[in-house]
């Protein structure tokens with residue numbers, strides 16, 4: 261039966277109330293998904309929300325590792341991923357067995373895992389980081405210890421430059437952010453000479469070197485709100501343009517690359533959120549044997565973040 265968007269939204273809102281559900285959406289999701297969410301944000305903001313929510317059900321509009329993180333932090337809640345196949349290609353580049361082998365080569369090393377990793381990889385890690393707190397988390401680690409950073413070599417390299425800490429980098433990367441090249445940034449700078457370049461640190465080193473600021477998606481949104489600048493070249497996944505334009509109607513935002521589109525972040529539609537709430541699918545549950553260990557690096561990160569934010 262055909263339903264208009266308005267009918268679908270009305271049914272989602274009814275079920276959201278009946279099931280005491282909260283809808284969380286990543287900043288890269290489609291505009292229609294961000295608009296219906298109770299909260300849209302970056303990975304750190306979403307994990308903080310998931311940890312604190314009083315809802316019984318979390319509908320997580322993002323990719324699988326995010327829903328897993330929500331389940332790890334709120335094991336007594338039902339976490340739903342509306343499209344079960346939505347995965348992160350970068351997270352899938354690291355595996356627990358490979359990480360165990362790397363740890364065996366560097367006994368005593370601390371493992372810092374980017375939140376974009378599977379629960380199995382988190383279970384082998386000591387501390388989790390997100391793009392908004394990675395530098396602070398790395399700085400918090402004892403200086404006499406080696407650090408293994410997994411899976412994003414670009415974020416890892418950026419942290420090394422910013423902290424002066426030498427790290428052993430897993431050679432994973434985001435296939436979306438590597439499309440943001442230095443040549444594109446130079447071209448955009450010529451086209452928009454007054455614009456600031458705001459870039460996600462998953463981007464390649466040569467591109468970050470040309471940015472004015474390297475920021476998480478939450479950081480990009482905050483900077484755009486607070487800056488007096490009127491034009492911005494946005495070097496991250498283009499889903500963020502929706503909220504940037506919504507929050508700053510008088511400012512101009514130019515995508516550094518129209519090719520920076522993450523297919524996994526575009527699969528969830530309003531009809532999927534509705535089906536998810538109707539059928540309570542797809543539940544994301546990390547098996548307790550892995551969860552008990554995978555929870556620890558995330559909790560350590562949230563505690564350290566709370567300490568630094570005081």
Ligand code: SF4
Nearest residue numbers: 348349350434436522
């Ligand atoms: S944009 Fe990159 S890091 Fe983010 S979900 Fe997509 S593949 Fe993963």
